[in-house]
Structure formats: C-alpha cells, structure tokens
Amino acid sequence: MNIADVVSAACLLAGCTLSLIAAIGLVRFPDLFSRMHAGTKPQVLGLLLVLVGVGLRLRDWTDIGMLLAVAMFQLLTAPVAAHMIGRAAYQGGAVRQDTLLVDELTSALEADDPGQSGRT
C-alpha cells in the first residue's frame, strides 16, 4: 500500500461522506431550492473526489481519460439541469417566498413587462 493508495482512500472517503451529508440534507431541508443546494454537493465535488480516488487507484492513462470524460460531462450538464429545474419550479409557482432572502427574478420580470404578476 503506497502513498497513492492512501490518497485514493482519503478521496473516496471524502466523496462518500459528501454523498451521505447531501442525502441527509435532501431529506431534512424544507423546500425545493434548499434541497437543490444540498443535492449539488455529491453531483460535483463528491463525484470529482471519487473519480480522483479511482484514477489514483487504477493509474492507467486510458482509464484516467475516461474518468476525465465523466468529470467533464458532469461539470457541463449539472448546471444546465439545475437551471432547468429551478426555472420550472419558479414558473410552476413552487417557490416559497418566506424562505427566500433575495428574489431578483420577480422584480426583473415585473420590470420587464409591467402589468403582469411576474410568473410568466
């Protein structure tokens, strides 16, 4: 067991811990946006840590290339999916106004077309 294995084990452990923490947050948080906040932790940092751990354990350039592809796809697609979900939630009225500290979208939409109630 050399140093790369130790670092790999640490990365795997950190990534799995993040997944567990995010799952707890997903169960306990009150509304959709805070659940999305919890859910992005294993999607980006947790997954990257696990992939680094796997790459340090496999130590083969072909496999590391494939792991890089996974990381790249995840980093490209996770923000797009989160944006679509947040937009659909806002348009569907699934936003709890009492848990929002700042709501710039409603004022921006109202300024954009006055007379409408905002959620268009």
Place this chain on the structure above:
Amino acid sequence: MIAVIWVCAAMLSVAAFLVLTRMATGPTMLNRVVAMDVLIAIVVAGLGLEAALNRHATTLPILVVLSLVGFVGSVSVARFAAHDDKGENT
C-alpha cells in the same frame, strides 16, 4: 484499503436509502428529479468504488453513459413533465 471501501459502501448505501425516501415522499415531481440526480451521482460513486476496490476498468464506460443519461432525464422531466405541479408550494 478494503476497510475504507467498506465504510464508503456503507455510507453510500445509507445515502441511497435516504434519497429513495425523498424520491418516494416527493412532494412534487421536481423534488423527485432532484433526488434522481443525487441518486445517479451516488450510483456513479458506487460503481467507481467497486472499480477502485478490484482495480479493473470494465465499469468505466457505464459511468460515462450514466452521467449523460441522467442529464437527459432530468432536463426532459423539468422541461416537459413538471407542469402538473401547479398550486403545490413545497
């Protein structure tokens, strides 16, 4: 190494169970989509864990496919199937 992998697998199992609980309780379709994204990340982490334990690369293409298919699934649900949520506010 094996002990660490087992601890990780236990944590991932508990995490997957909690995420499945959220997916079952909802309350809206979008909550289930968020839970599904997290579940896909957990499945990818689990497959990577198994690859790291046995030092093989047979499951790595599955990771690529999973990260792409999960994206298509959540985007299509958010775009086309979330409109029956109107009126629910959590």
